[in-house]
Amino acid sequence: MKVLVVDDFATMRRIVKNILRELDFKDIVEAENGAAAVKILESQDIDLIVSDWNMPKMTGLELLKWVRANDKTKDLPFLMVTAEAQKENVVEAVKAKVSNYIVKPFTAAVMAEKLAKILPQN
Amino acid sequence: MAVEHVPSEPLEALLSRLADGVVAGPDDLMGIGECLNVIERIEAHENTPDTWKEDLEAVKRLFRGIILEESSDPSADWEKIRDVLKNFAGNGHPGSGSASQALPAEPQAAVQQQAACPLGVSGEETHADPPASEEVRLEDAELIKDFIEEAKEHLASIELNIMSLEADPKDKEAINAVFRPFHSIKGVAGFLNLRSIHHLSHEVENLLDEARSGAIDVTDAVIDVVLRAVDILKVLLQELEAALGCGEAKLSAGLVENFLRSLKAFDPAQPSVGVRTEKPPKVGEILVQKGLVEPEAVEQAVEEAKERGKKIGEVLVEDGVLSAQDVAIALREQRRFQENTASVRVDTVKLDNLVDMVGELVIAQSMVLQNPEVQAIKDQKFQKDSVQLRRITAELQRISMSLRMVPIKSTFQKLIRLVRDLSKKSGKDVRLDMRGEETEIDRNMVEEIYEPLVHMIRNAVDHGLETPEERKAIGKDPCGTIFLSAEQKGGNIIIELRDDGRGLDARKIRAKAVERGLIGPDDVLEERALFDLIFHPGFSTKDQVTDVSGRGVGMDVVRRSVEELRGKLEVSSVPGHGTRFELKLPLTMAIIDGMVICVGPERYVVPTVALRESLRPSREAYLTVHGSEEMIKVRNQLMPLIRLHKMFGVTPRYTDPWDALILVVNEDQKSYGLLADEIIGRQEVVIKSLGAGLRHVKGLSGGAILGDGKVALILDVKGIVSGYEEGGHHGYDRQRRVA
Secondary structure (H helix, E strand, C coil): CEEEEECCCHHHHHHHHHHHHHCCCCEEEEECCHHHHHHHHHHCCCCEEEEECCCCCCCHHHHHHHHHHCCCCCCCCEEEEEEHHHCCHHHHHHHCCCCEEEEECCCHHHHHHHHHHHCCCC | CCCCCCCCCCHHHHHHHHHCCCCCCCCCHHHHHHHHHHHHHHHHCCCCCHHHHHHHHHHHHHHHHHHCCCCCCHHHHHHHHHHHHHHHHHHCCCHHHHHHHHCCCCCCCCCCCCCCCCCCCCCHHHHCCCCCCEEEECCCHHHHHHHHHHHHHHHHHHHHHHHHHHHCCCCHHHHHHHHHHHHHHHHHHHHHCCHHHHHHHHHHHHHHHHHHHCCCCCCHHHHHHHHHHHHHHHHHHHHHHHCHHHCEEEECHHHHHHHHHHHHCCCCCCCCCCCCCCCCCCHHHHHHHCCCCCHHHHHHHHHHHHHHCCCHHHHHHHCCCCCHHHHHHHHHHHHHHHHHHHCCCCCHHHHHHHHHHHHHHHHHHHHHHHCHHHHCCCCHHHHHHHHHHHHHHHHHHHHHHHCCEEECHHHHHHHHHHHHHHHHHHCCCEEEEEECCCCEEEHHHHHHCHHHHHHHHHHHHHHHCCCHHHHHHCCCCCCEEEEEEEEEECCEEEEEEEECCCCCCHHHHHHHHHHCCCCCCCCCCCHHHHHHHHHCCCCCCCCCCCCCCCCCCCHHHHHHHHHHCCCEEEEEEECCCEEEEEEEEECCCCEEEEEEEEECCEEEEEEHHHEEEEECCCHHHEEEECCCEEEEEECCEEEEEEEHHHHHCCCCCCCCCCCCEEEEEEECCEEEEEEECEEEEEEEEECECCCCCCCCCCCEEEEEECCCCCEEEEECHHHHHHHHHHCCCCCHHHHHHHC
């Protein structure tokens, strides 16, 4: 299972990665904004996207819209990372078919719970 | 005539999509999203009866509660939603409000059942006596180190982005670019349990979020708050960094608490937070001062701004009085003023004192080091240390001087607008080419040179440049160019103002000068001296008075104001190719480049800018007119001889000019010879104002302490000359004709 972590803040990517590793996700690639994520999505096979909302160049919402509009990626589980103050935006993301969202700061347990809801069961 | 956009889906189809179990359950956010989209389309559908709206709203509200996990009983809400949706889909419409009864009109008191939030971001609990410092256990040092590095970079980017925000407070992308770093820092701080940092960035993020949504304007006060938050964050990060090795950090939570307290009372419309003794100038004032807009227009705009509930800059731009660019420049200037108040706003008197004292320090140091007994010390360590001392004082002097230096840019920028206006008024196409705007100049001077530059540019446009037709006719680019540059050369700032117009007309100048009686019809003048006549009071060769340069203020005023700054103004010109003015200004008003001379036991400093040459005359060069007036002939030019010893009442070593030394100075188009004993050398001295007793003595402008610790007086050539002229001697005009 290959996870794409998108965040403009490198430390944040590292934190998310650490938590994902804790949950036994070993294969993780990173992108620092939506535009970079698109490039990766076009060239690699990704199974899960964990993306921040607010990023320069291409926001998480824009990335989500691109993912859903693209045949290759339209069914990918997409977990949006958001902050407490931006929760209002979540409805926007839901309308754009986000798989689920997670509020910062989160623990590995919360992440596991969210992933259980959106990843295909097997 | 309805405009058909997209063939709209039949309402029935939409309704059946709702019922088809698009939503698997409360956890199926994608299904909920799809459902919300369909509901919105139903709401917008032309066939949807108004009576449905309420139910649809209620469903949306319930969904929202489920999405945001604010619902107190999600599964009950889920049941309700399902019932309503079934109802809709089953018979094409909800049975006469039956669903409405099942639904609450308002969302139930939303119980915040947030996921465990260790920091309590909503933060109401922090009121009880916050600790002055926050102890942080640093568990993952490497992660924290990365965080500090990255946070610093982001903070730096905030300061950059604030600039573009200032230029355009409505720039969404700029607001976002400032918002984002706070957001990111907050996010990571939350994970790392850095409470103070988290709390601070959270609050600033909220403020900026309001700005993003347009709820508040990005006023200067908002920018102030953001910059202060950046400063505090930097402090916290530093504390964190310092503690990295020891596993535990103490962060100044008190700093954050204070800040947050002031933030609570914060009103973005206020000009500033905190105490500020001096108010920044209003944007309107700046615009008027820059000559961009008439005071009446500002008053009118202020009224309108009140009425329309807008900012004055917006009103001016909307009404087409100004470009947004002009307003932005004014805003930036205002901002700069505020930055000064926030950080380095210091009374200039204090600054001058500092520069003075540093100057004296340098002198005291050289006195000590030049003391023969000290110089006799052979100790190597002492030698090394004194070199070090010299290096430090020199650097200190350089820094203290630089405190008063500002870029000339602001002055240059004001001229852009001037040229644009002049071009419009005169009907001449003019291009302004500027260079060296970053050149720094004493802040006392930067204001003073504006007026002279305005006059010179007016003259250049009005007198210098030809009309586009004239230019075309002689094969020149129809668009004239005015070239303005500044550079630092040695101890001076050179400002050059050049145009590519017709140049000075020597013939016309001569005719005018003769007509005005400035020169005799047969006087032979070098071209340079002839051109110099344009600086004579009241001189103007332009026949008719124009709207642009007007009447009255001549180049004489310009030269005088330059000289008051101890500068020099020279003109040169090539007929048909343009005129060039060179303005030579001292780097600073605090230091003077002077020639130290000696008269009897006293020493004086003559500003080198006033000095033309020095020489020892021959016996034959000395003559008296009418038996009393002493004259000296230098290169066939006869000039009055002024005896400095007489003026200051000292006994000189030499009384005969051929034994002594003549210093030739220029003042007001005339030359004078000052009689002194000898020249000691050229030296830069720090100007000190004279004590009360000497302040009103004519001919002295200040005092200076020389390298040996003795005081020398600085001569004011203008004062000496006017003292001489008032003393019953005749002017030079008559004398020159004798020559």
